[in-house]
Amino acid sequence: xxxxxxxxxxxxxxxVCILNAYPEKYGFQCDAKNPSIQRLCLCRMxxxxxxxxxxEDKADRPSVEKIVGYIDVQHDIEDAMxxxxxxxxxxxDTQLQEIWSNHVVxxxxxxxxxxxxxxxxxxLANRWRGPLILAVYSEPTHTLKTSFPENVKVVFVQPKKDDxxxxxxxxxxAALEACPDHWFFLALDVDFMPSAGxxxxxxxRLPWLKSVxxxxxxxxxxxxxxxxxxxxxxxxxxQQCRDSxxxxxxxxxxxxxxxxxxxxxxxxxxxxxxxxEYEWTFEPYIAGLRHCLPSYHKDFKYxxxxxxxxxxxxxxxxxxxxxxxxxxxxxxHHTPNNWSGPERDQYxxxxxxxxxxxxxxxxSDQPPKGxxxxxxxxxx
Numbered sequence: 001x002x003x004x005x006x007x008x009x010x011x012x013x014x015x016v017c018i019l020n021a022y023p024e025k026y027g028f029q030c031d032a033k034n035p036s037i038q039r040l041c042l043c044r045m046x047x048x049x050x051x052x053x054x055x056e057d058k059a060d061r062p063s064v065e066k067i068v069g070y071i072d073v074q075h076d077i078e079d080a081m082x083x084x085x086x087x088x089x090x091x092x093d094t095q096l097q098e099i100w101s102n103h104v105v106x107x108x109x110x111x112x113x114x115x116x117x118x119x120x121x122x123x124l125a126n127r128w129r130g131p132l133i134l135a136v137y138s139e140p141t142h143t144l145k146t147s148f149p150e151n152v153k154v155v156f157v158q159p160k161k162d163d164x165x166x167x168x169x170x171x172x173x174a175a176l177e178a179c180p181d182h183w184f185f186l187a188l189d190v191d192f193m194p195s196a197g198x199x200x201x202x203x204x205r206l207p208w209l210k211s212v213x214x215x216x217x218x219x220x221x222x223x224x225x226x227x228x229x230x231x232x233x234x235x236x237x238x239q240q241c242r243d244s245x246x247x248x249x250x251x252x253x254x255x256x257x258x259x260x261x262x263x264x265x266x267x268x269x270x271x272x273x274x275x276x277e278y279e280w281t282f283e284p285y286i287a288g289l290r291h292c293l294p295s296y297h298k299d300f301k302y303x304x305x306x307x308x309x310x311x312x313x314x315x316x317x318x319x320x321x322x323x324x325x326x327x328x329x330x331x332x333h334h335t336p337n338n339w340s341g342p343e344r345d346q347y348x349x350x351x352x353x354x355x356x357x358x359x360x361x362x363x364s365d366q367p368p369k370g371x372x373x374x375x376x377x378x379x380x
Contacts, residue, residue, distance in 0.1 A: 100131060100153065105210065107184040107202045107287065108133055109194070110175030112168060118144070120190045125152050127233075130199040133178045135171040153178060168306045169296035179290045184209055186220065186287035187310075191332050193231035194220075195238075198327040202287070205324075208273065214371050216320035217288040219276070220329055221262050222250040227333035235326060239268075250331050257281040262323055270325040278315045283308040285329055288319070292371035299354055309358060317367035 109128050112135040113121050125132050125148055132152045136144065140156045148154060155174050157167065172187055179185045184202070188194070198220070202209065209218070223238065225231055226246045232238035241247035251258045261282045266274065294313040296306075315321075 105182055105184070105206060106131055106180075107186060107199060107209075108179045108290075109199075110135070110172065110179065110185055110187045111190050112171030112175060113137070113190050114166065115144070117190050118147070121152075122148065124188075124190060124193060125149055127196060128194055128199055130203070131183075133175040135175040135178075137166065137171055167298065169310075170298050172306075172310070173296040173298070176290070176293065176296065181291040183290050184213070184218075184287050185290045185293060186218075186285065187307075188285055188329060189331075192222070192285070192329045193332055194329050195235075195327045196233040198329070201327045202324070205273075212320070212322060213289040214292060216275075216322050216372075217286045217293075217314060218273070219262055219284040219286055219321055219323045220327065221264060221267050221323065222259060222285055222329050222331065223247050224250040224252075224331040225333060229333070231330040231332050232328075238328060238330075247330065258283050261321070267323055267325065270323070272325055273322045274325075276321050276323055278321050280312075281308070282315075283311050284321075286311065286314065286321075287324075288314070289371070291368055292317075292319070294365075294367075297358060299358070309355065312359070313362055313365070316362055316365060318372045 108131045109124075110133045111121060111124060114137045121134055125134075128151075130151060134148065134152055134154050136154060136156050137159060138144065138156055139158055145154045155178050157171050157174050175187070176185060212218075223232075223242075224247065225241065229241065229246045232241050232247065238247060249256075249259055249262070249264050257279075258281060261276050261279055262284060263276060294310065294317065296310050297313075
């Protein structure tokens with residue numbers, strides 16, 4: 001094709017090619033965003049063309065099989081997840097296996113912010129060791145986009161003149177859409193700090209995560225810390241904080257139903273994931289295979305049923321809920337957001353009515369093919 005192909009573009013008959021040297025020779029371009037790998041090209045191309053190229057180049061360049069590697073991409077999500085890593089060799093730059101490579105299964109953290117929360121987002125980026133997708137409610141700015149470390153991908157949601165409410169679910173959706181389908185996605189608010197080992201632990205447990213990817217979602221236990229109390233980084237610090245009464249389960253004292261199903265008493269001594277039952281009002285922070293997660297509904301803005309709407313929709317699709325052991329997230333005390341105020345109370349009745357109609361709308365909703373085969377319509 002004469003049209004440049006973006007990394008990740010899907011063709012009905014697709015293969016993945018890594019082409020060394022001169023893409024213009026073959027009549028197409030590839031998007032090489034990393035300047036250090038511009039000599040390499042990562043793209044998708046029609047199956048017939050791949051076969052033709054192999055035959056033509058074998059005669060032209062005997063070493064082509066060492067220079068060019070091919071991986072078949074199946075449409076079945078499980079095959080896509082199990083696609084092998086690209087092997088390092090003299091001809092393939094190892095930076096192709098960098099943090100944003102589409103050819104390895106990874107765990108991305110999705111976070112939304114307004115520009116005043118940039119310092120908090122930077123602190124979060126220092127704690128989370130993996131890919132972080134940051135959805136910013138702002139006009140695109142080069143300064144903001146380049147002010148984060150390489151593990152952070154910034155996406156912008158531009159403010160609308162007629163929308164005075166912070167569009168929290170539009171931002172969450174932007175982060176979700178920036179995550180590859182075969183990765184695991186964990187949605188978090190910027191005032192929550194993950195334990196220092198959460199990303200590494202999830203990566204170590206990738207074989208287990210893959211085994212439950214199309215049947216379940218992963219609950220990350222959530223805590224809250226008193227004002228001035230640093231977010232614990234590991235289990236020892238968390239236990240000390242809980243013993244001193246400066247940390248507790250999130251919303252434990254205000255609205256225990258929001259997280260009680262996590263069963264923190266059991267989690268305290270757990271070394272392996274364990275299964276729990278979903279109940280209405282449960283609003284945990286969950287990770288799941290991006291392909292098997294629903295979209296965030298844009299009608300839920302501001303404060304009020306914005307996150308619980310998404311968890312509820314997920315539950316309607318019928319996944320099993322597993323609690324992740326030995327790692328956690330902690331809510332840090334902060335001053336009220338600049339988008340909170342009396343409008344929140346005025347909005348409550350509207351959103352209560354909207355949530356009831358939303359529940360009716362998704363009663364017969366079905367998950368994507370291959371996900372959560374046992375639909376549990378009893379959740380409502």
